[in-house]
Amino acid sequence: MSTNIEFYARRQQLAEHMQPNSICLIPAALLVTRSRDTEYDFRQDSYFHYLCGFPEPQAWLAISNQTLKRKTKAVQSHSVLFCLDKDHEAEIWQGRRFGPDLAKKHFGFDSTFGIDELDEQLLELLDGHDNLYFAQGHNSDADELVFALLKALREAPKQSMQAPGNMVDVRPLLDEMRLFKSPAEIAIMRQAAQISGKAHIRAMQSAQVGLNEYHLEAHIHHEFAMHGAKHPAYGTIVGSGDNACILHYTQNNQRLNDGDLVLIDAGCELQGYAADITRTFPVSGQFSTAQKQLYQLVLDSQLAAFEQVKPGNTFKQVSDAAIAVITQGLIDLGLLCGSLAFNLDKQLYRNFFMHGIGHWLGLDVHDVGHYKIAGQDRPLQAGMVLTIEPGIYVSPDADVDEIWLGVGIRIEDNLLVTADGFDNLTHNTPKTIVAIESLMAQQHTHKQVEFS
Known part of the structure; x- marks a missing residue:
């Protein structure tokens, strides 16, 4: 991704969608304590990352479209970053920092300041704006600072300063922007999908009776890291x-047994963007007849759902197509009784398929974006990823019948909606019975191995 151009364009787009004479404040994520004096690996706030790509904690981004001092009436964004100063001693212990000067040059901000100047400079920046766009409730520390600044502006001597009179939730604007992926975002997501697919393939080829679920998890995470994706996008599920x-099973600590299926739901995070793939395969390399x-x-059912993924259709149409196939199939196999219409009306399929058909995908694995507009299912549009x-x-x-008991199967792919249909970003990850059995046969043995 061309850093300056891509992020500048997003800030400019946001400025154009804000009301005139507005300012937006977005805080970066904070370090989170794991135990005592250690922290979890830092992961940047998605909104902050989306608008500037700056990778450090304890930072703030301000975007203004104020035109009072400009000769042109055209909307022009002005972006300001507050970040940690360079500190030789701190960087020896905690790692390198950009500092304000290098951040301005590298990320293309109009102005940059050290974080110690935040209170003073934000007072000046907020002064005279009519509207403040801010995600209240998203970050409690940020809420406290913003309300303190507004109070100081309102209480300035002789009304010498003007606080924004209107606070607007910035999330609806940003959520709508994030819902439609740019070519640069799609390229990253395609790469994340390819890396994740390789990890699933490796897990299939590594599986054998006697291994533990966590052995497959280790293979998956290693494959992610070896391709530059240091972290999974969510808790990896390896359920045998x-x-x-168990839909969100993450213990991953049970032995792989002969005759069992194993369901793996895993995707890497690459440059902030998530992949989300699920595959189900037999530990032994061969499906039983019932399986x-x-x-x-x-x-x-998934292929029936795929046929409904195109501009103008809705998530409900996609879901209904899959549900109809699953319900009829469960009737045919004897897991449900009665007519298709009866089972659909009573939603009896939910005894066996209890979750939704899918979700938006992007910087968050369950990405932002409304599924309804004015109470109606929103139509799919090109550029969405689900x-x-x-x-x-x-x-x-x-x-x-006992032949079905304890069987859990899910198949998940990542689809980009295109002008005339969809592009399956995860199509290289095997999922037909023949393809899975063939892949596993290449390196699979049926020898039972005991691992501690």
Whole structure:
């Protein structure tokens, strides 16, 4: 991504969508304590990253479209960054910092200041603006600072300063912007999908009876890191046997047993952007007859959903297509009784498929963006990226034939909506029965190995 051009364009777009004479304040993320004097690895706030790409904590971004002192009436953004100063001693212990001067040059800000000047400079920046765009409630420390500054402006002697009279939630504007991915964003997401797909392939080829779920998790995370994606985008799920029926299972500490399926839901984070792939495969490398029947049903439902992914259609149409296939298939296999219409009306399929068909994908794995507009399902549009992830989960205590008990299957891909349909960013990750069995046969052995 061309740093200056891409981020500048986003700041300019936001400035154009704000009301005249407005200022927006966005805080960076803070370090989070893991235990005592250690912190979790730093992950930048998604809104902050989206607008400037600056990678450090304890920073603030201000964007103004004020035109009072300008000769032109055209909307022009003015961006200001507050960040940690250069500090030789601190950088020996904690790592290098950009500092204000290098940050201005590298990221293309109009002005930069040290974080110690934040209170004083923000007072001057806020003064005279009519509107303050801010994500109240998103960051409690930021809330406290902003309200203190507004109070100081309102109480300035002889009304010498003017506080913004109107506070506007900036998230709806930013969420709508983030929902539509630029070519630069799509390129990163495509790469993240490719890296994640390689990790799933490695897990399939590494699986064997006697390993533990965490061994496959280790393979996945290693593959991410070896391709420059240091972190998963979310807690990796490696659920074998009936653990696959726990939708957000992350313990990943059980033995892989012969005859079981293993469900892996894993995606890397690359330059802030998430991939989100789920594949389900047999530990032994061969699906049983019953497993094939349920697996093919999930795959057929996903392909039916794919057919509805195109501009003008809605998430509901995508979901309805998958639900109809799953419900009819469960009737045919004897897990549900009665007509298709009856089961759909009573939503009995929810005993086996209880989650949604997918979600937006981007800087957050469950990315921002409204699913409805004015109470109506919003139509899909080119540039949106979403997941399609049908599944079937048969609880170990379900009232069905025992051949189905404890089987959990999900198949998830990442789709970019295009002008005439979709582009499957994760199509290189095998998911047909033949492709999975063939892949696993290449390096798979049925020898049981004991690991501590």
